[in-house]
Amino acid sequence: MTRVFIPAVLRKFSGGAAVLTGSGPTVVEAVKSAVRKMDGLYMSLFTETGQMRHTFMTFLHDRQVSSNLASTVAVSAEDVITLVPQLAGGVDLSNGFGVISEERSATTALTNDEILRYSRHLILPEVTLEGQKRLRAAKVLLIGSGGLGSPLALYLAAAGVGTLGLVDFDVVDYTNLQRQIIHGTSDVGRPKIVSATETIHDLNPNVKVIPFEERFTSENAMRIAKDFDIIIDGTDNFPTRYLTNDVSVLLGKPNVYGSIFRFEGQATVFWAEKGPCYRCLYPEPPPPGMVPSCAEGGVLGVLPGIVGCMQAIEAIKLILGIGEPLIGRLLTFNALKMNFREYKLRKDPNCPICGENRTINELIDYEEFCGIRGEEREAVQLSQSEEISVVELKQRMDAGENLVIIDVREPYEYAISRIPGTILIPLGQVSERAAELEQFDEIIIHCRSGIRSADALNILKSKGFKNLKNVVGGIDAWSVEIDPTVPRY
Ligand SMILES: [Zn+2]
Numbered sequence: 001m002t003r004v005f006i007p008a009v010l011r012k013f014s015g016g017a018a019v020l021t022g023s024g025p026t027v028v029e030a031v032k033s034a035v036r037k038m039d040g041l042y043m044s045l046f047t048e049t050g051q052m053r054h055t056f057m058t059f060l061h062d063r064q065v066s067s068n069l070a071s072t073v074a075v076s077a078e079d080v081i082t083l084v085p086q087l088a089g090g091v092d093l094s095n096g097f098g099v100i101s102e103e104r105s106a107t108t109a110l111t112n113d114e115i116l117r118y119s120r121h122l123i124l125p126e127v128t129l130e131g132q133k134r135l136r137a138a139k140v141l142l143i144g145s146g147g148l149g150s151p152l153a154l155y156l157a158a159a160g161v162g163t164l165g166l167v168d169f170d171v172v173d174y175t176n177l178q179r180q181i182i183h184g185t186s187d188v189g190r191p192k193i194v195s196a197t198e199t200i201h202d203l204n205p206n207v208k209v210i211p212f213e214e215r216f217t218s219e220n221a222m223r224i225a226k227d228f229d230i231i232i233d234g235t236d237n238f239p240t241r242y243l244t245n246d247v248s249v250l251l252g253k254p255n256v257y258g259s260i261f262r263f264e265g266q267a268t269v270f271w272a273e274k275g276p277c278y279r280c281l282y283p284e285p286p287p288p289g290m291v292p293s294c295a296e297g298g299v300l301g302v303l304p305g306i307v308g309c310m311q312a313i314e315a316i317k318l319i320l321g322i323g324e325p326l327i328g329r330l331l332t333f334n335a336l337k338m339n340f341r342e343y344k345l346r347k348d349p350n351c352p353i354c355g356e357n358r359t360i361n362e363l364i365d366y367e368e369f370c371g372i373r374g375e376e377r378e379a380v381q382l383s384q385s386e387e388i389s390v391v392e393l394k395q396r397m398d399a400g401e402n403l404v405i406i407d408v409r410e411p412y413e414y415a416i417s418r419i420p421g422t423i424l425i426p427l428g429q430v431s432e433r434a435a436e437l438e439q440f441d442e443i444i445i446h447c448r449s450g451i452r453s454a455d456a457l458n459i460l461k462s463k464g465f466k467n468l469k470n471v472v473g474g475i476d477a478w479s480v481e482i483d484p485t486v487p488r489y
Helices: 008-013 027-035 039-045 102-106 112-117 128-137 149-159 192-203 221-225 238-251 303-320 390-398 427-436 451-462 474-481
Strands: 002-005 019-022 056-060 063-065 080-085 139-143 163-167 208-212 230-233 255-261 264-270 329-334 339-344 404-407 443-446 468-471
Touching (some): 002 027, 008 039, 008 080, 008 427, 027 039, 027 056, 027 080, 112 128, 139 149, 149 163, 149 192, 163 192, 192 208, 221 238, 230 238, 238 255, 264 303, 303 329, 427 451, 443 451, 443 474, 451 468
Parallel strands (some): 002 080, 139 230, 163 208, 230 255, 443 468
Antiparallel strands (some): 002 019, 056 063, 056 080, 255 264, 264 329, 329 339
């Protein structure tokens, strides 16, 4: 049987299984056979007409198979197919890839204090005083100063990168501290940009920080990015990933990419002039809600430290012009297995932004492209009659109404907090367990914040249920407005 590796983001549809087996003459047939009994998985991987979706890369061993060719590439029982999702990741380096010209490093000088500070760099034959001057001359833009941005900013500042641009409009939240180590407990509630700048200057006052306390958008992205040598993608959402990619391609700059999910990370360097770009790999964003954010899916706090450090090393290599950059290679990291895998990436000659016949010549509306509005994915639009506030829910419970309340979170979330009298049916099981519910009952659905429960409501609606209500704000609103003893998370 051909083995098919299922990525972590889709294991909610495979009953947690990481490997499924199937049989068939081609990649498509083998994958279809492996997932045939799992509706959710099938729909995530294939379109209604049975075509493989473009939101995944498919590898046969370590060779990438284009989704268009997957129905013609033959497989055998010994083969291994790996599906690599995008997570909210043939190279010509003969002309060199260092981003700092000799003229720029020649006009840069180090003080004696700096020479002492960077002494462990200066004695590396690959760096030397010349390399340290390049680092000093370099201007690196970090999109986001959160999980990936924290180690990136700290190590790039410590290494002596002369100018760091930071783009972030968020404030430090208590739940950030588990991984965003550039911020401290006393920073909770302060702008991340301010907190990060202070930490950077404490670590290395020689670094010039250029803060952009604004959302990175189509309107400001070119203005913000144009003066930087390298752009680093430390974002957590798909619209900003596509925007960061397109800005980098249009400006001809390298985009050092990293992404994280639970225990797994990805890193590569996109540079359209020398290799593939993000759109070459992932022409289409995943449907909203298929790949959860860290807030929805969780993340090991150390993981962004590993991936962010890999991005920092790649940025430094691009500045120094040393080693082999991750251009055209995707490195994936699995913390639970503690292993790395490397996949060769191909430039897509039909890529809409870096291909020969590009169709994208300027920045577009990325939230529309990704099918969402707003930075966080918003709930599917429901009518007012399909919504209920936590206050109204409490009143009806207190009035002794016999309510059917479904909690569509995961069991480990249910173990943290719950509303009394609710039935746990995780979102991934709603479709198959719908038969346990009575069509004519009024069914009230909640999750943590109201987004997954809106998805669940639509699933039940599609199965003929009519009397459904989504709890606005979920159990989080219940904790804030009704019962503060219910812990928030
Ligand atoms: Zn491309």
